[in-house]
Amino acid sequence: MIAAWVNSEPTESVSVTNRGLNFADGHFTTMLVEQGQIASWPLHQQRLRRGCHLLKMAEPCWDSLWHTLQQALTRCDAQGLGVIKVVLTRGGQGRGYGGEYLAQPEVLVSVHLYPNHYLAWQQQGIALELATTPIATLGCGFGIKSLARTEQVLLRFELDASAADDLIVCNTDGEIIEACAANLFFWQGDTLVTPALCRSGVSGVMRQRVLGTAAQLGIDVQVRSISTFQLHQFDGAFVCNGLMKLVPVVKLEHRTLAISDLFRQLQHSLL
Structure with a gap:
């Protein structure tokens, strides 16, 4: 500080x-x-x-x-x-x-x-793994950045013990919600898919900007419930928050993902 x-x-x-x-x-x-x-x-x-x-x-x-x-x-x-x-x-x-x-x-x-490592992440991409620690469904702090961050602290310990750069976090109902401290987006062809944060998670400032910019660029966006069983359907992904902006995912569990031109276009629009 x-x-x-x-x-x-x-x-x-x-x-x-x-x-x-x-x-x-x-x-x-x-x-x-x-x-x-x-x-x-x-x-x-x-x-x-x-x-x-x-x-x-x-x-x-x-x-x-x-x-x-x-x-x-x-x-x-x-x-x-x-x-x-x-x-x-x-x-x-x-x-x-x-x-x-x-x-x-x-x-x-x-x-x-x-955090200067975010600058390298923006260009090189990161690896994601599934977290074993869930976050609450319809918790009292749902939807806001409340000071009750026990779940995120435990997730950070889990991340530190893994080889990944960040984790895919699910709620107690098994729905994919977010990364440890960022929102998640997936590519299914040219369609952008992001979890519907109706019962868990926080819609970050950058998530709001991504949704608005994608609409301006004519990118088809789906906001819906996503389960871990659907991860194999996605051929690209990225994480975002107000500090890191947009960071591509180059490894999802054991799969290698490409960084698409469409992602770079979206990323450039939000730099």
Whole structure:
């Protein structure tokens, strides 16, 4: 971490009573910084608004948050890439699980180095394997980037013990949902197929942009339930999130996959 602010004040610590720390009572978004600008800020703000609504938190003071983000940008490489994370936790004290309804949130902003290996991944591609750790179906944090990330932590341990670059994650009903920290897309000929995130997972900022750009390029898109038994039907795949953008998959379990011209066209449109 390069720098951090809590409620617009420079600091690297939070109170031991912070409800995000004690109960994972909050949510977050992680944003790419390119050449001194936050990428896709309106979509990130939309995500934060939705998280506040679902968790029954008041929205932050957007003017104050924007001022802090401008300070954070000064700590990023003005000509390169960086990462800014915004965490909102429920304000007020409460007692035990009982929190203050629509309390003004605590706002945590932090600046981090960009994971440079993503740049190599974008060109060379990655290998995926099926995870054995499932994620919940219709969990309470479904659809938002809640602070309850136990499943993702366990998945990361599983990934670290494997030879793969990332994992294909299913929910408890056996539906393919996502990668460890990214959304999944598959190619079936010239058709783009992505899991329907109706009961598990999070529709990331880059996933939304991919769906919109694919439509503009005239690419046929199917959003539907996908099982592991259907993986053999796909002849291409990629993962995406707001930091890595689009990364092709060159190995899916034991199969080698080609990087198509159509993928490169889509990738170029979103760089």
